Amino acid sequence: MSLRVEKPGLHTTVQDLGRAGWRKDALAEGGAMDRYALRVANLLVGNDEGAAGLELTLVGPVLVAETDMLLAVCGAYMTPQVNGDELPMWRPFWVAAGARLSFGAAVDGCRAYVAVAGGGILTAPVLGSRSTDTRAGIGGIAGRALRAADVLPCGSRDAAPAWRAATPSWSRRNGWAAPGWFAPPVAYGGGAADGIELRAMPGAEFGRLREAARSALFRERFTVAPASDRMGVRLTGPPVEFEDVAEMLSHGVVPGTVQVPHGGAPIVLAADCQTTGGYPKAAQVITADLALLAQAKPGDIIRFREVSLSEAQRIYIALERSMTELAAGIQLRLTQNR
């Protein structure tokens, strides 16, 4: 099976859950910015949750299915269409060979994910992952974003039991079919005046912030700047200034670390962030909310809400347990032939 890229969109890349384990060589973990959306999309087509899919950014691509296939789209709402009809998100859908999937600009959220049944996108893995790392030039197709005329090898129908079990009962029209059930969609709240709330712990250097900055960080609103990318989400807003600007030796940083370079404009590090940095750390966004960070687009408002380490880990564990339940629920739907 394969997908052909008719138009590439703004920045469409192959992503799975990343290549953790190589940070000692300063290689980013990478992987999907919104791991929740990719995991749900994979579950909906019967894949392992970590299979490689496509990450669409701000403006989506036009894709053509070169064979019959089973897909799912989760994440940002980009007015998706299949053969000119509205494409149903957060649920599996089947398409006949020649089907055209087209995406427009992101209306709610910033990144959408396309999963393909039978094992996902099967470009060659590099250091244990198919994720595209454009900085290192590895993964996906030649380590770069997709271009027109790229052809993506996809999993096989034989490797997609859910397909055989579920799809025959869906009514087909206009070259596609989808069931009536779906996974709970997520609304991202971009553009809303009160903005997107990200829960965060105070960072290691929080105590060195000026008093005004300490109170502003968890109270004021910040705006996502246009220069944001997969390495980091740049914010503008009240300056976040430190009492002293003592130089720090480079130290480890991870996605979610809120770094503050001289000048006081915070950067929330994201999936492709450097492994080390020398700037003080004002806060750390909790893992569960990195999916929301991924969906914040330039111009969106962000607020931080303080949580403790224990709360953050409790939220992490609760989310992972709810994923296990969701996976079981989807599996049941797929095999019950509805």
Add this chain to the structure above:
Amino acid sequence: MPPQIAIEPLGDRALVVKRVEVSDHSDTKAMADMAELLRAAEASWLIDIIPAMDTLTVVYDPLAILQRVSDGLMVSNAGEAIAEDRRTMRRSGAEAGIGDGWGSPYVAAELEIRRLLAAAAGNRTLKPRTVEVPVHYGGIDGPDLQQAAKRSGLSEEAFIELHTSVEYEVAMIGFMPGFPYLTGLPRELFQPRLISPRHRVPAGSVGIGGGQTGVYPLETPGGWRLIGRTQVRLFDPARNEPSLLRAGDKLRFVRIDRRDLEAEEDMS
């Protein structure tokens, strides 16, 4: 003796190990050694390790480490210690309301890291290597050499001679894949960074930025003064160990002429 360390959280799935009472400042590979010892333990909950100059950052899986605690698989040299640890973990877990009474993932990870490092304290660590990096200085490979030499009050020849005379030490790998932070640059060769960075620095470019010298492993934007270029690949995803260098390694730049650089290019 196990190293004296302090541990603090970095969010909900990473922690930072710091060495306290660093007695020997020349021991730049201490954190890299600790990283190797932890890697060798192949713990299921240990996702990634970032060794830096005076810290080690460990990314862990909060669910996997809780599982390990509840399975009773935590390794311990002393039964009493683990019983005490479990009381600590239960206490902190009860406060957090997580882990079915087994404790906080952070506390469990901290305890397990302390235990692994103490158990591995006598183990052999990797020997530092000395790596020679052949460089063609100047010309189109080192467009800033002429100006840099002038700024240092040296002839280009003398500048190159000084740059190749030193044995540099890798303090850490960071900034970009395979990029070595090198110590040992002679003060006379220090150079200010470019005011506006180049949009594109070719892979293999050798540069000087402030008091540091280094090699760009990949094509990237960059603000260092470029004095030469090498064909040696500092980062290669096809290798078992993608980074050519690790902390503690020694590095020498060796001058070659352009024909030799081209010959190496033909071979690679």
